[in-house]
Amino acid sequence: MNIPKQEDTLYYDEVREIIILTAENATGAGRSGNQDFWTASTRLLASYDVKSGATYKDGRISWVITDDELKSYEYAKRFNNLSIYRIYARRNKNSDNIYYITDVIEQNITFEPFEEILTEYKREIKISDDVLGELILNKEFGNFENDIKWCGNDVNISIEVDINNQSDWNDIIAMAVNLVQNQQTWDDIIRKSAAEQLTELANDWAEDDYDEENDEIIEPPEITEEEFAKRIELSDISVYKNGEFTFWFYDDDMFWGHSVTVYGSIENGVDTAQIEG
Numbered sequence: 001m002n003i004p005k006q007e008d009t010l011y012y013d014e015v016r017e018i019i020i021l022t023a024e025n026a027t028g029a030g031r032s033g034n035q036d037f038w039t040a041s042t043r044l045l046a047s048y049d050v051k052s053g054a055t056y057k058d059g060r061i062s063w064v065i066t067d068d069e070l071k072s073y074e075y076a077k078r079f080n081n082l083s084i085y086r087i088y089a090r091r092n093k094n095s096d097n098i099y100y101i102t103d104v105i106e107q108n109i110t111f112e113p114f115e116e117i118l119t120e121y122k123r124e125i126k127i128s129d130d131v132l133g134e135l136i137l138n139k140e141f142g143n144f145e146n147d148i149k150w151c152g153n154d155v156n157i158s159i160e161v162d163i164n165n166q167s168d169w170n171d172i173i174a175m176a177v178n179l180v181q182n183q184q185t186w187d188d189i190i191r192k193s194a195a196e197q198l199t200e201l202a203n204d205w206a207e208d209d210y211d212e213e214n215d216e217i218i219e220p221p222e223i224t225e226e227e228f229a230k231r232i233e234l235s236d237i238s239v240y241k242n243g244e245f246t247f248w249f250y251d252d253d254m255f256w257g258h259s260v261t262v263y264g265s266i267e268n269g270v271d272t273a274q275i276e277g
Contacts, residue, residue: 003064004037011090011100017050018089018099021114024140027076040065040075046117047097059097082118084109131177150234151187160240175266176239190247190262191229193270199228202254232260243267
């Protein structure tokens with residue numbers, strides 16, 4: 001498919017030779033509301049402009065796909081994970097590390113500067129903390145992760161960081177530590193807020209049972225806010241680098257298996273609770 005005018009104007013006309021290093025599980029596709037085409041893209045760990053000799057971290061390459069290509073999912077197989085390619089591409093006018101690909105020249109090549117980046121990327125990064133235990137960096141998603149004890153139960157915690165800005169890691173982890181150290185207070189606040197916002201909806205979702213033997217409708221007992229707060233079961237906690245958090249709960253089938261999700265921030269408390277999934 002030829003590049004649509006809306007995309008064409010975003011890129012310089014000059015086609016350059018670029019060496020790219022792809023990220024993991026990095027290909028997706030989408031379109032905005034005013035577009036009648038799909039754009040596929042693959043995230044990059046790095047790129048090298050052969051003409052200028054400049055190397056850039058991160059970035060992405062994009063190309064337009066048809067409806068059939070989207071449905072077949074073939075576009076997602078165009079680039080392998082953590083692989084080095086030599087391509088022809090046009091550079092984005094606003095970002096040096098974003099490209100529109102015109103052709104693949106060579107794939108799975110060796111390029112020494114990227115081999116070093118790959119070696120570093122594959123190196124496991126751990127941080128040991130007295131409260132959170134051994135945190136392991138998930139480089140694909142930019143999160144430190146571990147299983148912790150929360151009010152006596154095992155839950156997963158993930159802490160978002162900027163992989164390229166290690167100077168901020170300690171401050172972000174400290175926010176998560178504060179949350180966990182005060183877990184009983186936070187647990188009470190979060191459950192109470194979820195119950196206040198969602199109990200009425202849970203009663204609306206409750207299905208009437210039909211007793212065939214007696215040919216009658218059996219109305220389910222009303223769910224109280226206190227009961228709602230006790231029934232939801234915490235599974236995951238996410239702490240973000242801006243101080244916000246998300247708590248995910250199993251719904252005990254009150255919403256037919258959907259998750260109960262609570263959003264807020266360490267500074268301002270709970271913002272909203274909703275059902276998802």
